[in-house]
Amino acid sequence: MAETIFTKIMNREIPADIVYEDDISLAFKDINPQAPVHLLIIPKKEIATINDIEEGDRELVGHLYWVAAKLAKEMGFADDGYRVVMNCGENSGQTVFHIHLHLLAGKPLGWPPYTDKL
Ligand code: 5GP
Numbered sequence: 001m002a003e004t005i006f007t008k009i010m011n012r013e014i015p016a017d018i019v020y021e022d023d024i025s026l027a028f029k030d031i032n033p034q035a036p037v038h039l040l041i042i043p044k045k046e047i048a049t050i051n052d053i054e055e056g057d058r059e060l061v062g063h064l065y066w067v068a069a070k071l072a073k074e075m076g077f078a079d080d081g082y083r084v085v086m087n088c089g090e091n092s093g094q095t096v097f098h099i100h101l102h103l104l105a106g107k108p109l110g111w112p113p114y115t116d117k118l
Pocket of ligand 1: 005016017028029030031032033040086087093094095096097
């Protein structure tokens with residue numbers, strides 16, 4: 001897959017507010033936050049979309065959720081609740097093709113309006 005801006009962040013080629021790193025993942029603040037807390041949690045392995053996750057990546061993907069819960073506890077909002085979401089492809093609005101969890105917290109979170117509903 002083509003290298004994305006997230007690989008540049010991982011390699012410290014462009015700056016980011018990194019809040020967590022281990023041997024297989026990195027977490028940093030979203031540049032355009034949609035909530036008081038908006039972190040992105042990425043695997044260091046370059047995987048473009050959810051559709052590209054292979055059998056051997058199952059533990060890696062689970063690890064991203066473990067990091068989300070760890071950060072929620074350490075940052076003190078685990079008990080208030082939070083949202084963890086991963087976009088996939090055009091209809092989801094995915095813009096960076098290196099899988100990432102969005103970790104959103106710090107306010108009650110709604111869903112986007114669905115105006116086509118009957
Ligand atoms: P997606 O829409 O692909 O699920 O989410 C990509 C996210 O990456 C967006 O929320 C966007 O604000 C964030 N983002 C894009 N470019 C950068 C960047 O250079 N630095 C940081 N920290 N976040 C970025």
